[in-house]
Amino acid sequence: MQTLEHDVPDKASLPSSGLAAPLREFNLLRWFSLISLLIIASVAGGLGYVSTRFVVRDSVERDAMLTAQFIQAMAQAEVRHSQLPPGTTMGELLDPRLDSQHLQVSPALARSTRTEFLDHVEHLPDTLLANVYARDRTIVWSTNPQLIGKRISADGDLDHAFRSRKAVSASYHQAEDDREEQKFLREPRYLFIENYIPLFDSQGEQVLSMVEIYKEPQDLVRRIQRGYVLIWVSTLLGGALIYFGLFWIVRRAALLLHHQQDRLVASETYVALGEMSSAVAHSLRNPLANIRSSAELAQDIASEPARKNINDIISQVDRMSRWVRDLLVSLRPASDEVEAVDLVAAVEDTRLAFAQQIERHGVQFSFAGPALQWVASQPLQLTQILNSLFANALEAMPQGGHLRVEVRRLEGQRVQLLLSDTGKGMSQQQERMVFKPFFTTKQGGLGVGLALVKRIMERFGGSVSLHSREEEGTRVSLIFNIAAGGDHGAQHSGGRG
Structure with missing residues (x-):
């Protein structure tokens, strides 16, 4: 089936419809795809990172608080069990170098009380290493005997724990070979939690000793890993749903805009043609009718060879009349x-x-x-x-x-x-x-x-x-x-x- 030919009128021949020259086409869908993907990916990544950091930090701090409460409760219980004089704390008994300097506590009683307390510390579950620091940062006891007697002079976390007087200072990280106090008896599988638990004097103002506990709580690590997976999967799925939802909406909008643009162009075209349709009708209809009438009159008196040419004239006039009629029909308001x-x-x-x-x-x-x-x-x-x-x-x-x-x-x-x-x-x-x-x-x-x-x-x-x-x-x-x-x-x- 043939269609009508590509007869595009010259732009100069059409009346002005008030449209300016078209600007470079803006591809809404392509730019939205790129920019929204970058924005949603950045926001989703940021939310995922913040959420995982919060979950891990909150879990670590909760575990550290429980550990600190257990250590401090044991220290108070051992002091009461040994029936030490009022005002005596476990913090001042943990340095064996000071056993002979206690006025109201004998060296043997201080040693036995300290031993009972440290035995509880040594058997804490999930412990990788436990150290006890004196005020001069010397390790006076450790589950790793090789560390006893060493003085740690360049440890910012330890100094901060002594100065801050917080109930517990906790952090999670991986082992560092250059830190001499991290000589574990077994290597951690994943990450470990480092807890600094201060033991104060009777007034609670001065830190006398510091208990350092390195833990690898298996149950906590598994919960953190599950939290990681859940947060990132939820973040990725949520970001993908938002992206594809918005993409679908914008795609529909882009198609609608494109359709409306096509209709606008078509409407402008028909408006321009409408302005010249009356001129076409007035300019062509009457001359064509006159030409056809004259040709029909000439056909009656023409010779046989001339009739063929006259028939061609009549057929071409009819053809042009159909053009005018089709044009007017296509532009007529319906x-x-x-x-x-x-x-x-x-x-x-x-x-x-x-x-x-x-x-x-x-x-x-x-x-x-x-x-x-x-x-x-x-x-x-x-x-x-x-x-x-x-x-x-x-x-x-x-x-x-x-x-x-x-x-x-x-x-x-x-x-x-x-x-x-x-x-x-x-x-x-x-x-x-x-x-x-x-x-x-x-x-x-x-x-x-x-x-x-x-x-x-x-x-x-x-x-x-x-x-x-x-x-x-x-x-x-x-x-x-x-x-x-x-x-x-x-x-x-x-x-x-």
């Missing part, structure tokens, strides 16, 4: 009021109107569908559609062929009309441009036929599509809404030839 129209009867009327051309071109016509099918349209508009499609199909088959029309019901109160021919078809590029105004593949055509078909179908809630292959033919599909109250037509299939 009502959107829907009527119930018998599609099958409209097809039959169109076939009868083109019967001579069908016979002259040697085209075989066939019809398949119900005997009656009401659709939502307007009689004149539907006739215009079918006339354009039949005319294109016949012009595509000058040497004969097969023109087939099929009407069938679809789901959702829709009806499809398929019109196919076995003509010369068109290329893929022509197929993409076929519904553009003023695009045509026919020499001498105006290029408004299929554009008008698309415009009418969309006005009544329908659609049109076209598929074509070169030298194989063209198939046009029209989708109509079933007219209200017009759903009782006969549904048997039939054929006409």
Whole structure:
């Protein structure tokens, strides 16, 4: 099936419609895809990082607080159990170098009390290493005997713990080979928690000793790892849902904007053509009518050789008259009021109107569908559609062929009309441009036929599509809404030839 040719009028010949020169097209979907992906990925990554840090820090601090409370409770219990004089604390008994300096506590009692307390510290669960520091940062006891007696002089965390007087200072990290106090009896599998637990004097103001506990709580580590997985999976899924949700919305908006832009361009085109349509009608109609009348008068008195030329004049005048009529019909304001129209009867009327051309071109016509099918349209508009499609199909088959029309019901109160021919078809590029105004593949055509078909179908809630292959033919599909109250037509299939 041929379409109307690519007769694009010169821009200078069109009246100005008030539109400025188009700017460089902004690809909304592409820029949104890139920028939103970067923003959502950054926000999701930041939230995931903050959440994991909070979960780990909170878990570590909670475990450290429990450990500190246990150590301090044991220290007080051992002091009471040994019946030491009032005001005596475990902090002043942990340095064995000071056993002989206690005025009210014997060295043996200080040693036994210290031993009981340190035995509890040594058997704390999940402990990698336990150290006890005197005020001069000397390790006076350790679960690793090799560390006893060493003085740690360059440990910022230890100095901070002595100065801060906090109930516990906790941090989590991996082992560092350059720190001599981290000589574990076994290497940690993952991370470990380092706790500094100060033991104060009786007034609670001065730190007398510092208990350092290195722990690898297996249950806590597993909970932290599960928290990591849960937070990051939730963050990734949430970010992906937000991104694809917004992408879908913006994609719909971009398609809508593109559709509205196309409609705006088409409207501006029709406005420009409307401004010159009256000039075309006044300038061409009367001269063409005069030319045709004069040619008909001359035909009666002309010789036989001249009649052929006169017939050519008349046919070309009729052709130009059809151009003017098609142009005016395509630009005429149309009502959107829907009527119930018998599609099958409209097809039959169109076939009868083109019967001579069908016979002259040697085209075989066939019809398949119900005997009656009401659709939502307007009689004149539907006739215009079918006339354009039949005319294109016949012009595509000058040497004969097969023109087939099929009407069938679809789901959702829709009806499809398929019109196919076995003509010369068109290329893929022509197929993409076929519904553009003023695009045509026919020499001498105006290029408004299929554009008008698309415009009418969309006005009544329908659609049109076209598929074509070169030298194989063209198939046009029209989708109509079933007219209200017009759903009782006969549904048997039939054929006409």
